[in-house]
Amino acid sequence: MSTYxxxxxxxxxxxxxxxxxxxxxxxxxxxxxxxxxxxFQNFGSTGGEGNGHSxxxxxxxxxxxxxxxxxxxEWLQEMDNGKNKGCPDTFAxxxxxxxxKVLKPSDNCSICYTNYLEDKYPLVVELPHCHxxxxxxxxxxxxxxxxxxxxxxxxxxxxxxxxxxDTTEAELEEDWGMYG
Amino acid sequence: xxxxxxxxxxxxxxxxSDDPTFNPYRGIIESLNPIDETDLSKWEATIYGPEHTxxxxxxxxxLINVPDSYPMAPPKIMFEKDAILHCNIKSVTxxxxxxxxxxxDWTPVWDLLHCVHAxxxxxxxxxxxxxxxxxxxxxxxxxDTRAYQGIVKYFLTERERNNHT
Numbered sequence: 653m654s655t656y657x658x659x660x661x662x663x664x665x666x667x668x669x670x671x672x673x674x675x676x677x678x679x680x681x682x683x684x685x686x687x688x689x690x691x692f693q694n695f696g697s698t699g700g701e702g703n704g705h706s707x708x709x710x711x712x713x714x715x716x717x718x719x720x721x722x723x724x725x726e727w728l729q730e731m732d733n734g735k736n737k738g739c740p741d742t743f744a745x746x747x748x749x750x751x752x753k754v755l756k757p758s759d760n761c762s763i764c765y766t767n768y769l770e771d772k773y774p775l776v777v778e779l780p781h782c783h784x785x786x787x788x789x790x791x792x793x794x795x796x797x798x799x800x801x802x803x804x805x806x807x808x809x810x811x812x813x814x815x816x817x818d819t820t821e822a823e824l825e826e827d828w829g830m831y832g
Numbered sequence: 833x834x835x836x837x838x839x840x841x842x843x844x845x846x847x848x849s850d851d852p853t854f855n856p857y858r859g860i861i862e863s864l865n866p867i868d869e870t871d872l873s874k875w876e877a878t879i880y881g882p883e884h885t886x887x888x889x890x891x892x893x894x895l896i897n898v899p900d901s902y903p904m905a906p907p908k909i910m911f912e913k914d915a916i917l918h919c920n921i922k923s924v925t926x927x928x929x930x931x932x933x934x935x936x937d938w939t940p941v942w943d944l945l946h947c948v949h950a951x952x953x954x955x956x957x958x959x960x961x962x963x964x965x966x967x968x969x970x971x972x973x974x975x976d977t978r979a980y981q982g983i984v985k986y987f988l989t990e991r992e993r994n995n996h997t
Contacts, residue, residue: 803941
């Protein structure tokens with residue numbers, strides 16, 4: 653439906669300007685927020701280091717008085733998440749799958765607490781080195797946040813390079829044999 | 833079925849058992865249950881004060897928030913406000929400083945029973961290297977166990993008296 657202004661070819665001046673003013677205000681607010689976040693996170697990571705930064709701790713204190721606690725917590729968590737990044741997406745998918753025949757009825761995934769054999773086609777993978785088993789689905793979510801085994805904290809990224817080179821070379825050789 | 837629903841079943845079965853091999857939490861966890869059965873994101877737990885500590889013979893209630901991302905993220909556990917005095921607990925808020933409940937040390941194989949048990953162990957073995965309550969931490973660090981026990985006992989008798997009036 654067209655508005656009164658459109659039908660009569662009149663510009664809706666007053667409303668337009670109000671809207672643009674509102675959006676620019678929102679834009680400003682967003683800018684201030686991101687600037688504050690940058691300040692907060694920068695100070696947080698360098699806080700109190702050396703003489704040059706002695707005034708930054710004071711500023712941080714001021715900032716934290718200004719900001720609501722929930723926002724501070726959110727930003728701090730964001731910083732933590734940036735620090736301990738998980739494994740690349742391909743890692744979990746590249747892990748060796750476990751044959752269903754090897755699984756015992758009592759075996760369960762220690763992340764979701766479900767028995768593997770409850771599923772008709774269980775997708776179970778084993779971590780290199782520590783050989784702990786998990787549902788592929790559960791483990792990939794965890795490995796997107798962390799690089800350690802949930803059970804023994806073994807650093808799973810520590811033992812993978814040799815494996816990868818081996819498989820690619822084997823595939824290459826096979827191809828050469830067929831077409832050579 | 834979600835993991836927390838599974839846990840709820842397991843917790844009920846475990847805590848109802850009198851067999852110590854099946855229920856290792858006897859004398860430790862008095863109760864652990866959702867506040868409202870239809871909402872498994874908010875839980876409450878009551879633990880017994882450990883023997884041979886000033887917390888013995890008292891019970892402590894805590895509130896547990898289970899985030900949507902649980903068990904990939906840890907649960908948030910708080911004591912009730914002004915209900916306990918301990919060097920790793922901020923008394924006025926009930927906030928607990930315990931490494932396994934921090935995102936960087938958490939692992940998804942732990943469950944709520946483990947967490948509540950770990951808080952109970954914290955009451956038995958205070959960690960005074962990184963105290964939330966600096967004054968309590970200093971008293972322990974000085975090795976003044978009598979002062980520590982005295983001050984906790986005084987706090988707890990006051991707490992009981994206020995609850996009854």
